[in-house]
Amino acid sequence: MGKYLFLHIILLAFLQLFHAQENGVVALDLPVRNGLRFNRYAINPAFSFVREQNKYISFTNKRQWVQFDDAPQTYLFSYSGRFRENIGAGIGLFQQDYGVLTTFGGTLNFAYNAVLNSNSNLTFGVNLSFYQSGINEGKVVTNFPDPSLNNIPNNSVIAINPGINYGTTFFDFGLSVNNMVAYNFSTSQMLEDNPGQSVQAHVMYTGYMNTRGFLDQSKFSALIRSEFMSDNTVFSGIAMLTVPKGIWMQAGYNSLYGVSGGIGLNLTKEIALEYNYEQAIGDLSGFGNSHEITLAYKFKKAYRFNYADDDDEEALITPSKRTKSIAARRKVASNSNRPRVVRQPRTVKENTVKENTVKVDTVKVDTSAVTTNNKEIEQVTETPTEEIKAEEVARLQAEQEAKLKAEAKLKEEQEAQARLAEEARQKAERERLAKLAEERRIKAEQEAKLKAELERQRQIAEAARLKAEAEAKLKAEQEAQQAKLVEEARLKAEREAQEKLAEEARLKAEAEAQAKLAEENRLKEEAEAKAKAEQDEEIAMQELDGVLIPVAKDRPALELADLTVLTEKAKIEQQDLLAQLKAKVASKQQDLDDLKEENDLSEQGIYNTAPKAFKSISAENREIEAIKEDIDNIIKSQSSQLSELERLYNERLKSVTDRSDKINVFYLQKINELKSQQNQALVVKANLLSELESISVATEVERKRRIKRAAYDNEQARYQKDRETLKLLKQITPLSNEPLRPEDFDSGEILSNIQILKGVNHTDNGFYLVVAVHTDVNKRDEFLRKAISAGQTNIDFFFDVNSSKYYIYYQKYDYIEAANSAMQSKSSAPYNTNMSVVKIED
Incomplete structure (x- = not known):
């Protein structure tokens, strides 16, 4: 019971945080935000090409908020990177678990680069994703059925995320649109008002440190992003430092999810391991921490690409390489007195363990002029004698072969010891697991007993709570009634006071107007009298x-x-x-x-x-x-x-x-x-x-x-009367001792097709399985009485004011598919003879 309630809470949180849509549709949102080395195409589709030199196969597991059971978990398998001089691509498979909600799908990535000049590149990219989301019934643990879970269907969605990036020598600027197009195949509709839809802008810097010691030629990368959604804006930043020894460190901040830090290293030249830690802050601080681990394999590149970071990194484990001895060609001179010129081999600096070199004794020879490209160069060389050189090479080859045989024998002995140690470890592990299973069995029995006791106490507490609620409700109703009377008296007093003030203001205004009018009349009469007097004079x-x-x-x-x-x-x-x-x-x-x-x-x-x-x-x-x-x-x-x-x-x-x-x-x-x-x-x-x-x-x-x-x-009076009538019928109607027949029921008007009603008050939208339609109240009540006596306690009805008809039903569905399925599998109850579907909508 407790676990099921927790799953509901987690599911509600995830439907909000991860932009879950209506009917269980989840907006695409891969939680790739804590690293800059792998799975970069999920940040911006153009990043499978931008500053990329290699191709990688990687497997990533991210566990969010691990302190909770059934917390969010993401598995991501990717193959992506640079494929040609102007093309980057990738493919990814992912699964995301949010409590009882599971999403599984894949992503195809393609990026194309246009070279503007030697230091400017414009890269276009797009991610095409297809995934399915729905309830994982295997994770639902409940002691009672929940119809709300049955109403969440499985959905198949295709989403398109385009992106663009403009790169210079050190900086990259870009935009991308997340969930620009999201089409639900299950409903054959676009996802409207998709909260997962956003516009993302970024600025990235990449440079190298020119210093000495351990950090010499280390690469520094920093990415700043802003994600603009319809109701929120998320700011984030991440910085990564890569040391040539094959180690990198990164730290980041996200205004929604919190702070993060991580470290990675090259196990070998091809295999790398990375770990990231994320700590929630702000509104999500109560959710705790998250962990992300990535295992990757790097394919060796055939040649170096332009607009890429060609970093020569070392590794923790570097296999030793056998040095190939190259015998110097014998050079025959036409003149025995002319000294031989031997080219010194070019030394190549590598970040691996130094190879054994062959040392030979040399002797000094006289200097002579050698003409090359019409220029005279004086060169003093040292050259060994042929006999000493051959003997030395043979000796070194023999020593090398002996050393390899010894190493092979030592390796076989070590492998044998490792097998014995592994067998002993596996035996100890089996014994430990058996002991642990027994402890868990005992613990499960104890938890079952404790759970039963807690359930009994919960029932007692629930009964007490219901009683307290009923008493509180009655008290609240009495207080509300008293408050209503007080409020009515207050409003009446205020209204009377306002009317009195308004009347006083009106009388005052009338008096002022009358006084003003009298003064105007007086002045007018005086003027008229004056004018008359003047005229009379003339x-x-x-x-x-x-x-x-x-x-x-x-x-x-x-x-x-x-x-x-x-x-x-x-x-x-x-x-x-x-x-x-x-x-x-x-x-x-x-x-x-x-x-x-x-x-x-x-x-x-x-x-x-x-x-x-x-x-x-x-x-x-x-x-x-x-x-x-x-x-x-x-x-x-x-x-x-x-x-x-x-x-x-x-x-x-x-x-x-x-x-x-x-x-x-x-x-x-x-x-x-x-x-x-x-x-x-x-x-x-x-x-x-x-x-x-x-x-x-x-x-x-x-x-x-x-x-x-x-x-x-x-209408309100009629509705209240109808509700009271239905309640009374259910209380006083006994079950029939004799089985009722279909002819005992008068279904009234028979509906042939699905009927759509609008403007029906006090009734939710949906599909109703109507078993009778009456305009006469007595016939309505007679059908209800017989249905109740036949054992149908869920019988109900609604009134359509437009047609003055009562529609009697006992089942309601949110989807037409479920209603049709119920119609086809209806029982043989006598009141189901003329069942039909009626849809109510606003």
Whole structure:
């Protein structure tokens, strides 16, 4: 039980850290981050070529966070390196275990280099990976079935990772895209929103140390990387120092996984061993340390490539080589007095054990001139006699053969002793393993007893926990109810206080507005009185139907007087109509505010007053339309009268050309005043109509909102009633004593094909095996009662509001394949006669 829960925790952590996708799909992520010598193509596809001289076969095992059982483990087998002057390639097989999740696959790598000039290279690379991921059932240890594991399918994925690198004498700069394309063959879909997809940039430096002693000609490499993902950015760096003695050391840092260090050495010229240690820090510090070990074989190169590190390294074990003796050719001279010239052999410096050399006695000869390429070179040589040389060579060959025979005999004796020692070791190991197996058996029995006792105690603790939870839940519900009442009272008090403050502010604003309006009216009256007094002083005025006009006797002035009276009356009527329209707009705004407040309070669960009934707006709209029509007519009439006033004014100017004439000045001012008032009326009308349109739109939204809320409340009530009915039926319905037959069940509507339903409330998406469809509640309850009495305790149903139908089912699946399989293997229960598949989706 404990191990199974731990596996769940580990699996959850790995699905997050290693970018596991939905349904168990894992994003490709080989943990090659702690070394710069092997498996470099997994860092960037171009690295199988960049600064590479050899080909390697390597086997790597990485164990992460070893303090946990079933912690992540990766096995990687690779064959990669430089194959031609402009081509690098590789192939890798890998397996990654994350608890109960296993991924197995392979990677093909290809890199091509373009030489830009003697010190510049541009390398393109690509990794093509194919892998399968899924649950390793052999690692699942559980005392009870877990349906969540059954829903995780096996997936086959192909991924493409391209990369590019630009190299100079000492530096390399590059980019790569991890999981640029990831296609799931199991679902025939691309992996969308793949968190394992990232863009990686790097800078690498490679140089040599010019010093003395042990570190002379040591190579220093450093790589800095940044990996940009959709929700995170990871920075890392690693540095490696390679000593010509065949030893290298490296250290690194990764902002996600922590710090690392490693060491490697050449066991022989071809075989190398490397170990890396990684310590988690930061958010993952609790996971502990990780270990990585690599065993590699290096193929000897036929010749030296360009743009490569041709390091001549030594090894821990260097086989001795037999020196081949080369007999000097006898040189015959045409003149016996001419000295013989013997070329001295060229000494080649190698990083291996020094070979035995043949020493011969030499004698001095006289110097003579030898002509070569038309140049005279004087050379003093030492040459042995032929007889001494032959004897010395023969003696050395004999000694060498004797030495080899002795070494062979000694080797045979050592091998015999090693075999005896190995047999003794294997016998001791078998005895140790047998003893260890017995100890483990005894320990397993003790652990089984302890586990049983712990399980019994766990059950007791679980019962106590459930009881405590029930009591805590009841207490929490009571406290929540009390808190709800307190909160409602607080909200009511706050609302009343806010309403009071708003009313006080409104009354204050109205008072200020009334005072301002009174002051404006007073000033206006004073100005009018002053103007009237000034006019009265200059010209005689008369009042016609409440309108003051100048006294005149000419025909144009009389016509202007009559039309001015009509225009003033129309102005008053126009202002009255605008006031009526403004009152209607205010009424509609108040209705909108009331309706919005009612909806807001209803959504908060507050019902202080009964819902305001919808009033018929037809009559109100007719009144508004009539007022709008009257306003349009009066505005049109007023515009015509103003045009006529201007015409009469211009006609009087023809007879009374003096524009300073008091009567002309009066009517010019009156015309301008009426025009200004007409323009204001047009603006007021436009604003009122715009405001009315906005209120109408907002009112319609609030009306629909209220209707929707009422429908939601009805739907909630129906759902609660349905749940209570189903619960009651399961409690009171006994099992039938007589077996039921298919004809005893009324399945209602029979579905022939897979039906898709959308917008079904309170029901999860998936594929449901429906056994009955009813619109009548009584028929629904009768089918449920009989199914329960037949032994089907998992019977359930959902309601489709669009068709007003109840769909009865007892099985639900996430995938169509599982639903079809269950359909084909359905039992012969009497309620399964008309079973069909219904899919619910958003």
